[in-house]
Amino acid sequence: MKDKEIEKLMRRERERQAKAVNLIASENIVSADVLAALGSELTNKYAEGYPGKRYYGGNEIIDEVESLCQKRALDLFKLKPTAWAVNVQPLSGSPANLAVYSALVPIGGKILGMSLASGGHLTHGQKVSFTGKAWKGISYGLDKKTERINYDDLLTQAMIDKPHIIVAGFTAYPRKIDFKKFRNIADLSGAILLVDMSHFAGLVAGGAYPSPFPYADVVTTTVHKTLRGPRAAIIFSKRDERGFSEKIDKAVFPGLQGGPHMNAIAGVAVALGEANTPAFKAYAKQVIKNAQTLAAELKKRGWRIISGGTDSHLILVDVWENGSGISGKEASERLEKEGIIVNKNAIPFDTRSPFDPSGIRLGTAAETTKGAKEKDMVKLAGRIDGCLRK
Ligand SMILES: Cc1ncc(COP(=O)(O)O)c(C=O)c1O
Structure with a gap:
């Protein structure tokens, strides 16, 4: 590329994406x-x-x-x-x-x-x-x-x-x-x-x-x-x-x-x-298995999962728990420091402001595209728990 400034930014973003654990529920990784x-x-x-x-x-x-x-x-x-x-x-x-x-x-x-x-x-x-x-x-x-x-x-x-x-x-x-x-x-x-x-x-x-x-x-x-x-x-x-x-x-x-x-x-x-391929069908099923595993593992570690679980790629975690935990903003900032990218999110009947709500939203599509399986979700739940409790 002749434009070195943009080329450098593109390279930095590529490296960021490769390093981060991406749990943004609305994102994914497209093919070449x-x-x-x-x-x-x-x-x-x-x-x-x-x-x-x-x-x-x-x-x-x-x-x-x-x-x-x-x-x-x-x-x-x-x-x-x-x-x-x-x-x-x-x-x-x-x-x-x-x-x-x-x-x-x-x-x-x-x-x-x-x-x-x-x-x-x-x-x-x-x-x-x-x-x-x-x-x-x-x-x-x-x-x-x-x-x-x-x-x-x-x-x-x-x-x-x-x-x-x-x-x-x-x-x-x-x-x-x-x-x-x-x-x-x-x-x-x-x-x-x-x-x-x-x-x-x-x-x-x-x-x-x-x-x-x-x-x-x-x-x-x-x-x-x-x-x-x-x-x-x-x-x-x-x-x-x-x-x-x-x-x-x-x-x-x-x-x-x-x-x-x-x-x-x-x-x-x-x-x-x-x-429209068998490989994509397997990916879609794995996305849900991964989300259900991550939700269950977080629940095991004491986190309140909105609606008790998930049927999709998406999990909402109540990290505030009526003041006994931390806010969604703090949770997402702590996780980002550990290389885990999530977004802060309101939970149903949230009493906090949308700018610093009670929850975080996690999604498993991007990590599943990278090849993550249930065992990776178990490890990830441990990392998330450790990071939010310290
Ligand atoms: C349900 C739903 N509809 C529409 C949109 C808007 O899509 P876009 O950001 O591409 O405008 C989003 C984006 O998050 C969404 O979640």
Whole structure:
């Protein structure tokens, strides 16, 4: 590289990533092929529009790249192109969710999503996000005792609020979601059901977590978490008389975006191809085994695990324990000094501030990609425990 300053920073970051134990639940490590696609000449091309309908010339090969990416997305989740449409152009997860609302929910309409404190995402209608300014965000919480979604309470709330759209999906909720129950609640309250599977898409692809596709109207996902691809997002929508897919395509382009990032879309295609293999299935199962082992080992050492465990790649640990422990911020700083990277996180019904909450969030996708197995999680639990108790 001619730019020595950036080259040096890239090298330092590469070395940091190689040395650190990465327990950030939303991160992963992409393959050399994904990196090659991202660093390719495809970044030079403007391709506003969709395959076969572009505003610029020279898009013959680009059309093939995008069509292949669409096909791989449908194939991976076993979706028929006659039943589901797919848009692979969203630049990332937040713009993907914004595109869905702008296509399907009238401005000022109601979005019912999981509250931030319970593990929902900002783009599920939170006030600080544009999704909570242009639309009216309403939140559902968790059952205080089980720290899980209470579907009876959710139904009651949906029947009172009558939202336009209900969002199922999370950024910090460790359990399975009952998509069938969400479908029923959406039907009874007359809402569209959006599943944001950003966190668990790789687990669904690997057959290790329930699929939302039999129940959802629309599914969004980032590609860069458990799915192990580049930073990008995908929107799937059911093809029916409501015409969601046409509205969503228009919302993405020209509604919210200009030219798609074709190098990223090629990287997405590569990642989707990689995810449709027996090796990826084994990885997805191992991600969950590792998370369950880590949760059980921490529990054995006296740490309170939110909801008592995990069904996914994600664990929430209450490190504050009503003042008998340390804060989430201190925990994440102590761990970082030991080379273990986590993030501080609110826990359900947290009494502390989001800037220094009671919990930490751990995820096992990146370490599983590096080859970690259960025995490594046992050791890791010992290191984490030692570090948080000293
Ligand atoms: C559930 C969920 N949706 C959407 C997003 C937003 O994705 P991005 O950061 O790519 O905008 C995230 C990111 O953490 C997420 O967890």
